[in-house]
Amino acid sequence: MTTTVLSPLLGVGLVVAVFVGYNIGGATTGPAFGPAVGANVISKVLAAALMSFFFFLGAVTIGPQVVETLGGDGQLLQNADVFTMRANVAVLFFIGGALFVGNYAGVPASTSMTAVGAISALGFATGELNWAELGSIASWWIVAPILGFWVSGVIGRYFYPRLNAWIAIEGSEDELLIRFERDGLLPRVRFRGGGDRREAFGAVVVVAIGCLMAFSSGTSNVANAIAPIYGTGEVGMYPLILLGSAAVTVGCFTIARRTLDTLGNDITNLPLTAAIIVAVVSSTIVIVLSSLGVPASFVVIATMSIIGLGWGRATRTTSISEAARGEETRVSVGALTAEEEGEAVPEIGEEEPTDIPRASDLFDPATTARVIIMQNVVPLISTVGAYLTFRWIPVFGF
Template sequence: MTEVLLIVGLLVAAFVGYNIGGATTGPAFGPAVGANVITKLMAAGLMSIFFFLGAITIGPQVVTTLGSDLVHTTAIFTLKANVAVLFFIGGALFLGNYAGVPASTSMTAVGAISALGVATGELNFAVLGEIVVWWIVAPIIGFWVSGVVGRYFYPRINAWIAIEGSRDGEPMIAIDWRGAVPRFQFGGSGTRREITGSFVVVGIGCLMAFSSGTSNIANAIAPIYGTGQVPMTPLIVIGSAAVAVGCFTIARRTMETLGNDITNLPLTAAIVVAVVASAIVIVLSAIGIPASFVIIATMSIIGLGWGRATRTTTLSDARRGEETRVSVGALTAEEEGEQAPEIGEEEPEDIPKASDLFDPSTTARVILMQNVVPIIATVGAFLTFEYVPIFGF
C-alpha cells in the first residue's frame, strides 16, 4: 500500500510540476514573446533550462525549509496528506492554466499546506501573516512602479533605447541549425542597440526562470521529500522534467495572455516589466519570503499598460490662449479623419490607442482567476483534511 501511495504521490507531484511550467513561463517570457523577440518554442526551452539550474542549485534549501517554517511540526506530512496537498495544488493550477491565466504557484501551495496546518492545529500564523503581507504589498509596488514609468518616463526611455519589436512577423532572435555549429539570426533592423536590447529582455527572462526554479520546485516535491522515502536529487530531476513538459505545452496559453491580450508590449515595455518584476522578486527572495512570482510580473505588465494608456500631455489652443491637460487615450479616441495633434516630441502616428495598451476586460479576468485558484486549493484542502476520516487528523 505504501509503494502504491508513493507512486501516486510522484505522479501528482509531476502533475504539479507540469502546471508550474504552464503558470510561470508566461510571466518570465511573455514580454519577450509579446514583443516578438523570440518564439514560444525558444521561450519554453530557455524556461526549462534555467528553471532546472535554479532548482538544482538553490532549490534544495527551499525544499528543506518549506514544511518546517509554516507548520509547527512536520509529523503532519504523512504520505496520504502529501498526496492530497499536491492534488489540490496541481488541480487548482490546472484550472488557471486552462483558462489561460497563470496563477501563483507559491500562493496555491502555501494555501494548501496552510489548510493542512489549520485542520491539524499546527499552522504557524505568525509566519503565514508575514508572507501574506508581502504578497499584498509586492504586487502593489510592481503595479505603481511600472505605472509611474509608463505614465511619466516611458517616452524618454523609449527614445533612449530606440528599439521596437520585430514588425515583419519574424522573431528578432532565432537559431540557425543548418550548419555544423548553431548560429544566432537577428530580425528587425539588426542594429547593435536593437540586438543588445533583445538579449537584455531575454536575459532577464532567464533570470526570472532561474528564480522560479529556486522557489517553485519546492511546491512540487517538498511534501514528497518530507516523507523521507525519495532522495532530493531524483525528485528535483522528476519535478524539473515535468515543468519542462508544461513549458512546451500548456504555457503557450499563458504566454499569449501576458504577451498579447493584456497589453501590447513593444520591446522597450518588455524590458521595463522584466526589470521591475525581477528586482522585486530578488529582494523578496533575499529576505526569505516565498515570492509570488506570477502576481508581481502580471501586475507590472498591467501597471505599465495602464500608465501608458493614461499618459497626459498639454495641448495649446492658440485662438483662446488656453492650455488643456488630456490623456493619450482620449486623444486616440478621436474619430477617423480628424487631424491628430502632436504630443510633445511624439509623432501623431506613433500615439498608441488606449485599447492597444491596456485591456480592462482581460485584466479583470486575470486578477479574478489569480485569486480564485489559490482559494480553490485552500478551501478544498481544508474541507478534505477536516472532514474526511481517512487522514486521521
Template sequence: MIELLLGIGLVVAMFVGYNIGGATTGPAFGPAVGAGVISKTLAAALMSVFFFVGAWTIGRRVVDTLGRELVFDPAIFTIEASITVLFFIGLALFVGNVFGVPASTSMTAVGAIAGLGLATNELNWAVMGEIVAWWLVAPVIGFWVSGVIGRYFYAELNRRIALIQTDGSLLTIDRSGSIPSIALGPNTTTRELVGTTVVVAIGCVMAFSSGTSNVANAIAPLVGSGALEMNPGIVIACVAVAIGAFTIARRTLDTLGNDITALPLTAAIIVSTVSAILVVGLSLIGIPASFVVIATTSIVGLGWGRATRTTTVRDSVRGTAEKPRVSVGALAADEEGEELPKIGEENPADIPSASDLFNPSTTARVLIMQNVVPLISTIGAFLVFRFVPVFGW
C-alpha cells in the same frame, strides 16, 4: 501499500509540476513572446533549462521552508496528507490553466499547506504572516514602479534604446563553410540584437527564480514526509515542469503576451526587468515569490503610466469626463521615438485607444482568477483535513 501510495504521490507531484510549467512560463517569457522576440517553443525550452538550474541550486532551501518551517510539526505530512495537499495544488493550478490564466503557484501551494496547518493547529502564523505581507506589498511596488516609468521615463528610454523591430530573421546561419557561422539578419541592427538579448536574458532570470521558489510547490510535502529524497524529487519536478511548458503554457503565453496588451519591445524589457528584480529580491530573503501577480500588475502599471500622460496627476487620479482613460493604450505612443508634448498637453486622439492595445476584461479575469485559485486550494485542503475522518486529526 506504501509503495502504491508513494507511486500515487509521485503521479500527483508530476501533475503539480506540469501545471507549474503551464502557469509560470507565461510571466517569465510572455513579454518576449508578445513582442515577437522568441517563439513559444523556444520560450518553453529556455524555461525548462533555467528552471532546473534554479531548482537544483537554491530551490532545495525553499523545499525545506515549505516542508518544515511553515508548519510546527513536519510529521503531519503523512504520505496520505502529502498526496492530498499536492492534489489540491494541482487541481487549483489546473483550473487557472484551463482559463488561460497564469495562477500563482507559490500562493496556491502555500494555501494548501496552510489549509493542512489550520486543520491540525500546526500552522506557523509568524512565517505565514511574513509571506502574505510580501505578497501584498510586492505587486503594489511593481505597479507603481512600472507606472512611474511609463509616465515619466518611458518616452526617453524608448528614444535612447530605439528598439525598432525590423522584418526578417534576427540572425542568419551560413553553412557554406566547413564550420557554420552566425551573422546578423539582413535588416537587423546591433542595437536591436542587444535589446532582444536583454529581454530574453531577463526571462531566463525569471525562469531561474521560478525554479528556486516553485520546485518546492511540487515536492515539499513528499520530501517533508521523508517519502522522497531531495535530488530525485527535484529531477522529477523539473521534467514535469518542462512538459507543462511545452504544452499547456501556450495558453498563458497568449494571455500575458498578447491578450492583455500588445507589448512593444521596450515595454517588454521594462516589465521583465521590474518583475525579475522583485522576484529575485524576494527569493534572496526566503519568500516564495508570486511573480505571476507581480508581472501582471507591472504590465498594467506601465500601461496606466503611459495613458495618463494625457492628463495631469490630479485628473489621472480623480478621472474626468473629458479624459477618462486609464489604460495600456499608450504603450506604443512613442514607439518610433518621436518628440512628445509635455505631460497633460497631449492630444488624446494621438494615443491608440484602449481597444487597440488593452483588454480590460482579460485583465479583470487574470486578477480575479489569481486570487480565486489559491482560495480553492486553501479552503479545499482545510475542509478535507478537518472533516474527513480518514486523516484522524
C-alpha cells in the same frame, strides 16, 4: 541486504508532483519567452531550451530555501510529520485542481498562493500551522504587488518613451532575428540581415529578460511541485528538484507551444517594451523574495505591474496646468501611438488636447477586476477544500 521498495502512495505522490511541474512548465514559458517568440527573435524550441535551463538554475540555487519554507520542519508547519503520504497526495491534488479552475477560467493563477493555501490548511486542521511564518508570507504578498505597481507606474510616467526608443525590434514573419548555424564544430549565433546594432541590442534584451523570468520562476515555483513530498522525509531535496525540473522541461517542449502561440494571457499581450518592463520589475521582486525564503507570486506581482505601467503611461500626458485648475484628467492617444512608433514624444503637459479619451481607455477596469478576483478565488478554493478534507475525512487520521 535490504531493498528499498517504492510505496504505492509515494509513487502516486511523485506522479502528481510531476503533473504539477508539467503544468508549471507549460504555463510559465509563454509569459517568459512569449515576447521573444512573438517578435520572431528566437524559435519555440530555443525558448523551451532556455526556459528549461534557467528554471533548473533558479531551482537548484535559490529554490531550496522556498522548499524548506513550505516543506521543512518548523517553517510554515511547526511539525513536518503531518506530511503523511496520504496528506501529501491530497495537498498536491488540491494545488493541481485549483490551478485547473484558474486555467479553465482563462485567468493565470498564483501557484505559490495556491500551494501555501493547501499546506496552511493542512497545518490549521492538525494544529501545526506556524501563524507567525504565515503572517510574514502574507505581509510580503501585500507589499510586493504594491511595490510592483508603483515602480512600474514611475517607469511608465517618466521613462517609458526613452526605453521604447532603445528597444526597437522590427518583427519578421519569414526569418528569425537570432538563429544558430551549425557549419562548424560549435554552433554560432547569427543575426538577421547581418545584425543592425540597435535591433540586435533589443533582441538580446528581450531574450535576457526571458531568461531572468525563467530563473525567477525556478526559484519560487519548484517548491510548489515538490515541497509536500519533501516534507515527508522519504525523498531528498535535490532528487526532487531534479524530478520537478525534468517535469517542467517536458511541459516547456510540449504544451508550452500553445501558450507561446498566443503569447500567454497576461504580460505578453502588452507592447514589447511594456512586457520587458513588467518582466524586469516582477522577476526582480520574485528573486529577492525567494532568496529570503518567501514563496512569491509572479502572476499577481506582474498583474499589478501591468496596471501600474498603464496608469503611469496614462498620467504622463496629463496637463499640469489643467490639473492645477482641477479640470478633468485627459490622455492623448496620439502621444501613446507616437511612443510605440518611436517618434518624438512631447514633454508632460505639452500635448495637444485633441482626440483625448479618458485614462481608463488604456486598460479595461472590468477585466482587471475579474483577474484580481480570480487570482484570490483560486487559492481560496485550494485552502478551503484542503481544510475541509483534512478536518472532516477520517481516512487521513488527523
